[in-house]
Amino acid sequence: MKIDKSFYAVFLSASIFILLFVSLPLITMLLNPGDVSAAIVDKEVIKSLEVSLKAAGMSTLFALIFGVPLAYIFARNDFKGKGLIESIIDIPMAIPHSVVGIMILSFFYGSTIGEFLTDAGLKIVDNFWGIVAVMLYVGIPFMINSARDGFEMVDEELEHVSRTLGASRFKTFFSISLPIIKNNLVSGSILTYARGLSEVGAILIVAYFPKTTPVLIMDRFNQFGLSSSKPISVVMIVVSILLFTIFR
Amino acid sequence: MKIDKSFYAVFLSASIFILLFVSLPLITMLLNPGDVSAAIVDKEVIKSLEVSLKAAGMSTLFALIFGVPLAYIFARNDFKGKGLIESIIDIPMAIPHSVVGIMILSFFYGSTIGEFLTDAGLKIVDNFWGIVAVMLYVGIPFMINSARDGFEMVDEELEHVSRTLGASRFKTFFSISLPIIKNNLVSGSILTYARGLSEVGAILIVAYFPKTTPVLIMDRFNQFGLSSSKPISVVMIVVSILLFTIFR
């Protein structure tokens, strides 16, 4: 289209404003990181990073195993109540993080099923698996939505042809459907992982210990103020951005 | 396709597991809400809801005004570094919530621009506008991505024809492009609003006061334990789900 100066002037101004709003805090942070060298040898920081990365990885794995089949059912089947079930899956995105924590805690300490699970040895309070549960809860919608979008774009005829060529449903799913949506699975995993890694509110309630890095940052901020939490934050930013960049 | 029992057995099991995982904590909560009637007359609760809803609304409005033009530029233009800028916009989703808080705080109290803004009267610490800033920061990617997806699906020929019929670029944008992506704007707004409303970690750091409901829930949990935070959580769940349902 013809370049129209006033149109672009207005649109560019708004765009530049929002870009600065998002990037300036990040740039400021990276330019004044504080004593990062001390942070990266701080044992508590290292331990917290280990917990964070492992728990987020575990929750992403669970999301893949349990979320992808549901995504496939959403993409391939129409049934009564499908809309309702799809909204239920989106609920974790709508509920405040502290409420998610309260809900998970209440479930394990206030329902028959929850108490049964606790008695069976599934401890969540101040436990690694509590962190995983929270991360899975807040991250699962991202995985399911990504995978569903992927499956919806896979031409069903590919699956039909695969079957006429002699492949069972399972074989077709693993040889055709899954490999084709590889990119969606990767981006769903990144989103789920990032969502888990970034969570603070619900984790503060369910499992303050073992401390994840975001919890540790919160902790240091409360105890020692801004300057002592900045270096760890910078480490965390670098880790997050690296993970994002590598997997994209 | 032919029904294949073992295939569906496996897929349904996984799906049911994840559905129960998401819905059981919610159901448990709603079935054992505690003393909700006391919570809904609690002045602190009412005040916090007011703060939460208003701040989330304000941040959504800003996201619309400043995010939609950028989304339009993303959808209609190809330029060098577009991929990089698109990733920058996604960064708020990747960074842990407590780090977001630290970043925003550091920006206002550690950069020239930030100090200039503070001197100019833009206070954020323990201030309503601090909450809005945090909510906008964490919510903006949702608005931009929704709007961009919408604009990308609008046939450019519609805009071309509008111009040959005598409409300027501005007129075309407001009469054709925007109305057509109405649904994307609504869903982008819902996501941005929900993301803002649910934030805890960053708000705890930037603006503990005035307390938003999620912060109040956290507060009550820390001071009085699970049972006293449950009723407020139930109120918050109902509010969140109602907002989601009404606007969908």
Added chain:
Amino acid sequence: MLKLENVSKAWKEFQLRNVSFELNDKYCVILGPSGAGKSVIIQCIAGILDVDGGNIYYDGEDITELKPEYRNFGYVPQNYALFPNMNVYKNIKYGMTIRKIDKITADKKINDMAEFLNISHILERTPKTLSGGEQQRVALARALVLDPKLLLLDEPTSALDIHIKDTVMDELKKISEITPIIHITHDFVEARTLGENIAIVIDGELNDFGTKDIFKNPKNERVAKFLGYNIISENNSKLAVAPENVKIEKADMITNNINNNNNNNNLDNPISTKYGIVNGYIDFGYYKSVSISYNNDNLKCICDEDFEIKSGDNVSVNFENMINI
């Protein structure tokens, strides 16, 4: 060979009702307008769709309940559906990999088939780099290496460039000498060129079944309409006339008479000369298709390329070879 008995199926907006026919191993074309349910028939035969009622037999055996993976019917959908995550070689090998056929046998089969279909040079390419015609050959090869009992083709030329259609049809004819083919299409040209048996399906029902002659002798009004015949009501009976059997001549000389209703009526009946007015025409190069207003109806007729005509012209109309329907 293949026999459908009262097959019914409701699927999305399509409704198939009591379709029965039996095929021998001639080249069989199922012809019908878009949306007639042709794809539903072929997917029921392939086993991809469950039938709601009726039975499908192959060589006398009831295969209605058999899963598609046990039927060994080759299926080539309209868009060819090549697996985008595999190169051409692996696409063709897919069925043999599942059957755990050893590499040497598989390689030999693939190479023979690739040579037969002239795709040896593209075995390493990925599907998205192929032209439509190449994609089709790969899809055919993928089905044929399994020696299917039957090859099911869904609109095989609709995604192809017009220039290669004749080559493709010729290839399909050759393949039909190895494997029986059921080919669905909405295209009369394909049906005429390839069909030894032709089934006409309209609105989910089988309307006619036979050889090419069914084009010359439409069985009922529906078929006649679908085949582009003009339907004329005369003396309480309905007649079908093919466009090439409507003969027109310019009637400039009698224009004045036509415009004068009295005279027109006088002229029209006794000496049975009929008149019409040209609505428009399409110049196809080798012939013109002219649309004529005649007795409040719209007639199509075919005339010579050189026949000079324009909208609004008056023409005399004569019918040859009228068929009672």
Added chain:
Amino acid sequence: MLKLENVSKAWKEFQLRNVSFELNDKYCVILGPSGAGKSVIIQCIAGILDVDGGNIYYDGEDITELKPEYRNFGYVPQNYALFPNMNVYKNIKYGMTIRKIDKITADKKINDMAEFLNISHILERTPKTLSGGEQQRVALARALVLDPKLLLLDEPTSALDIHIKDTVMDELKKISEITPIIHITHDFVEARTLGENIAIVIDGELNDFGTKDIFKNPKNERVAKFLGYNIISENNSKLAVAPENVKIEKADMITNNINNNNNNNNLDNPISTKYGIVNGYIDFGYYKSVSISYNNDNLKCICDEDFEIKSGDNVSVNFENMINI
């Protein structure tokens, strides 16, 4: 009226090079294969695309830099681009709303135009409920109510059902009596039926410009190929022969001679009878298009519907009306 002078534009994968022509107010068809850059030309004329070089004049005035909203050229894209957020009435009114034309005048214009294009009954409907033909009329109405200086049509019939093409073409002809039309298409039939001026654009270049006669007399090899002519090399010169000018006859009687190379050579040269082998054919109903192997080349020829032929047949080949290119 409209004049393009050395217009060049690179846009996505298309490259337009130094296109110049001048139009009078006859029905003008720009004909070319898909991907030739035809849409780029029309979008440059509409002002939607900026030209990289060259100038566009309208009635002597240089409009190269004029924004599209000030040109008042009607533009109807291939998919009609009706505004989905407005009903038909509001779609047609859009341009008048922008021009702030009062409601009474606007209503009258819309009603007149709706009657002319036979869409009065659908004014309250939304675009997505309309058939392709209805959508097209609405798009035409939307452009025409503004009394455009020029109407630009991008492949106007490509999205339409074959059965209504003749009616549509007739309507376009009528519209061209009110408003000059530039119509781009890849379809020879449309160009033949409608074009008073025809421009042939191949690979972003103007290859020929003139009346219908350019079909009978291709200017160069590129045009001849595009128009489907057979290109034959003989005595170091290239000749173009239209498919209908390749005459074939069955040569069963001399098959043995042909298979015998010695005799064949003897036969071939002295008495100048030429032979070919049938590769395949398409039966179009009114005629057959036959593809023949001849001197390692592939010839297309057109023959009678009744001419019985099959792949592998030997035929004698004769050329009429050969054109030097």
